Amino acid sequence: MRRRGGGDRQDEGTPGTVVTPSAEFPPLTEEELGALRRIGEQWEGAGDGRPPPSPELPIDPSLRRHRGGPTPGRFGRLAPIAMFDVGEPGELVATEPANVPGTRLGRGLTRVRRALLGPPLTSAAVLYERMRKLVALPVLSSDLLSSVAYGPEAMLAVLVLAGSGALGASLPLTAVLAVLMVAVGLSYRQTVVAYPHGAGSYVVATDNLGVRPGLAAAAGLMVDYVLTVAVSVAAGVSALTSAMPGLTRFAVPLGVLTIAVLLAGNLRGVRAAGNLFVWPTYAFILALLALLVVGYARAGARGFEPVAPPAVPAVEGLGLLLVLRAFASGAVSMTGIEAVSNAVPAFRPPEWRNARTTLGWMVGMLVLLFVGLTVLIHLDGLVPKADVTLLSQLARVTFPTGPWYALVQAATALILLLAANTAFNGFPRLLFFMAGAGHAPRRFLHMGDRLAFSDGLVALAVAAGVVFVAFRGHTQALIPLYAVGVFLAFTLSQLGMVVHWRRRRDAGWRRRAVVNAVGAALSGLVLVTAAFTKFTSGAWVVVVAVPLLVLLSLAIHRHYRTLQRSVALHPAPGGPRPRPALAPAPLLGAAEPGAPAEAQELPQQVRHLVVVPVARLNRASLRALAYAVSLGQPTLAVHIAPEDPEGDRFREQWEAWGDHVRLEVIVSPYRAVIGPLAHYLEALHVAAPDVVLTVIVPEVVVRRRWHQPLHSRAEHRLRRALSALPGVVVTSLPVHLAD
Numbered sequence: 001m002r003r004r005g006g007g008d009r010q011d012e013g014t015p016g017t018v019v020t021p022s023a024e025f026p027p028l029t030e031e032e033l034g035a036l037r038r039i040g041e042q043w044e045g046a047g048d049g050r051p052p053p054s055p056e057l058p059i060d061p062s063l064r065r066h067r068g069g070p071t072p073g074r075f076g077r078l079a080p081i082a083m084f085d086v087g088e089p090g091e092l093v094a095t096e097p098a099n100v101p102g103t104r105l106g107r108g109l110t111r112v113r114r115a116l117l118g119p120p121l122t123s124a125a126v127l128y129e130r131m132r133k134l135v136a137l138p139v140l141s142s143d144l145l146s147s148v149a150y151g152p153e154a155m156l157a158v159l160v161l162a163g164s165g166a167l168g169a170s171l172p173l174t175a176v177l178a179v180l181m182v183a184v185g186l187s188y189r190q191t192v193v194a195y196p197h198g199a200g201s202y203v204v205a206t207d208n209l210g211v212r213p214g215l216a217a218a219a220g221l222m223v224d225y226v227l228t229v230a231v232s233v234a235a236g237v238s239a240l241t242s243a244m245p246g247l248t249r250f251a252v253p254l255g256v257l258t259i260a261v262l263l264a265g266n267l268r269g270v271r272a273a274g275n276l277f278v279w280p281t282y283a284f285i286l287a288l289l290a291l292l293v294v295g296y297a298r299a300g301a302r303g304f305e306p307v308a309p310p311a312v313p314a315v316e317g318l319g320l321l322l323v324l325r326a327f328a329s330g331a332v333s334m335t336g337i338e339a340v341s342n343a344v345p346a347f348r349p350p351e352w353r354n355a356r357t358t359l360g361w362m363v364g365m366l367v368l369l370f371v372g373l374t375v376l377i378h379l380d381g382l383v384p385k386a387d388v389t390l391l392s393q394l395a396r397v398t399f400p401t402g403p404w405y406a407l408v409q410a411a412t413a414l415i416l417l418l419a420a421n422t423a424f425n426g427f428p429r430l431l432f433f434m435a436g437a438g439h440a441p442r443r444f445l446h447m448g449d450r451l452a453f454s455d456g457l458v459a460l461a462v463a464a465g466v467v468f469v470a471f472r473g474h475t476q477a478l479i480p481l482y483a484v485g486v487f488l489a490f491t492l493s494q495l496g497m498v499v500h501w502r503r504r505r506d507a508g509w510r511r512r513a514v515v516n517a518v519g520a521a522l523s524g525l526v527l528v529t530a531a532f533t534k535f536t537s538g539a540w541v542v543v544v545a546v547p548l549l550v551l552l553s554l555a556i557h558r559h560y561r562t563l564q565r566s567v568a569l570h571p572a573p574g575g576p577r578p579r580p581a582l583a584p585a586p587l588l589g590a591a592e593p594g595a596p597a598e599a600q601e602l603p604q605q606v607r608h609l610v611v612v613p614v615a616r617l618n619r620a621s622l623r624a625l626a627y628a629v630s631l632g633q634p635t636l637a638v639h640i641a642p643e644d645p646e647g648d649r650f651r652e653q654w655e656a657w658g659d660h661v662r663l664e665v666i667v668s669p670y671r672a673v674i675g676p677l678a679h680y681l682e683a684l685h686v687a688a689p690d691v692v693l694t695v696i697v698p699e700v701v702v703r704r705r706w707h708q709p710l711h712s713r714a715e716h717r718l719r720r721a722l723s724a725l726p727g728v729v730v731t732s733l734p735v736h737l738a739d
Contacts, residue, residue, distance in 0.1 A: 021123040022646035035569035040658030094676035120449035122669035123643035138281030143336030143422030151333025153390040158326035163314030185363030187519035196352035200342035201493035208496035217492040219549035223485035225427040229420035229464035236416030263461040269450035284415035307381030328530040428456025438560040439553040483530035484542040494520035567618040608633035620698040678721040699732040
């Protein structure tokens, strides 16, 4: 691997899918393009081998000659033709009103959604939805830094089982955990450099260890992200009820409400969510720094002499097993350290350098806060209590009078409630990469109105809400589930990086491999310890869930592989060519218009236009085009592109096929498909009410009910959207999956 001059970033792309609004429309491979060209040659006209003449259509698909003429349509008060702007030659651009549903209920729901989440953002705005370092730090570190509010307590809660005399073991354990934090942090800094387009544990493990280890890492991360939301919200509610005990009976509703607020905030987009969550994180950092400064000043005034803790009877002996359990419990403070490596594309350029710097800041602050709080708790002689958090006790001792205790508790409660924002940033991106590889439903590739991965955000909120309610919001009941999944991902990611450096063998590869190997060894130690010592306390749930998620991902991939075989491009070995299409028909305006579409009772009255929506050129779409052309009627193909580059790429593929059917590309900058397509068909109908529009849509026929969520079911949504429009027929062309 070569270096770029003056830099240390690896000149390498990330395997998988680049985060872009066009990710739903992957380009054809060279092999597929070759097959497409050969198929196009078989579409040539019979006899002399020349392509058939381009047929005239009964409607001008560019809508240019109808500007300002047609009256408003039935879908809304605006004339549908005015919903499209003319962009580059051969291209229409859907305006914002084209995304609004046609029904009154749909329009009302759209107004409510935009009032809550804001107006939709165009695909071009994705470059402006990037984060600068000062915004990325609180957005991506809220989970990592907030865990110091319950990580030391989780460790001490295990040690105190051996009596108050065992609490002194927290100091060497803290030193070991600090080494682990630095080692894993350095490892992920190297991951950011090696995979500058964004690669969490899933991509790294898949690229270097294989598909199944990658899926195991992804499953561990998914469990971790769900538990991050549940644990963070539970800890935040606990901090709130510690200060205001009267709210204890409302803990579960408060937690569910918090998850809903987090979902709404993140649905507003990366930049809006960042602006929303910046100040709570910085307020928490400043509050803890003030707590440490004042606390150590008070300890220094007495010569740093530790206060004797209150006597606590021992219920277990201080053995190796107890120490390992305490070590694994304290390691939960590291959850969220991988968030930056997942979100490298969310940074402003240069992405990899800004991400690496932010990760360095995060790890430095984590070590400072974790070590500082644990040592200060030891100096003040505090022990965990069931009804008051350890951080609340420390704040009360440090600030016995004045408003500072309330400020520390308020900042802690707020950061814990908002710490789940890190998971809301990482979980949808993980599903995005998995969907790009066919291991998760493809709907997770779609960017919503605000350029956020809306489906992934909703999935995380629902899963975390179910876990939170099931455990009644008890933090200590959730923590045993916490460490196994995340440290499985850490271990596999670091092992993958060791293999990565061994394969590349560029300058300094041994040093980098050693750093990742140390991180893998320490993470593996925590993984085995947590799985063994906490198995009966709840870790068995994660041990069972991870393999099940891996099996589910493999089943999804098998289904998509079957679908790919069914729609792959295969040139026919020979035989008759399709009949060249259409008898020329004059453009609208060159012939007398006929009766309205639904008043045509004689065959000679019916004028046809067959419309074929084409998302990607594959066997299914070419079969739909062949079927449409075989009807002998004027045929128009329509492609909805989320941005200009994808539209240009599709036109090139269309020309490689042979441009045998008139193509109209509509750029939908708000990434909606059904709305712009339905309004475009209405615009065609308004331009020529006497023309019957027959829309032919390929429909995948699935054999099992659980396969249905893996497909968009666009033909059903399009049929519902067009049900109120006369003169439009939607025909489904079944695509049966190959065995």
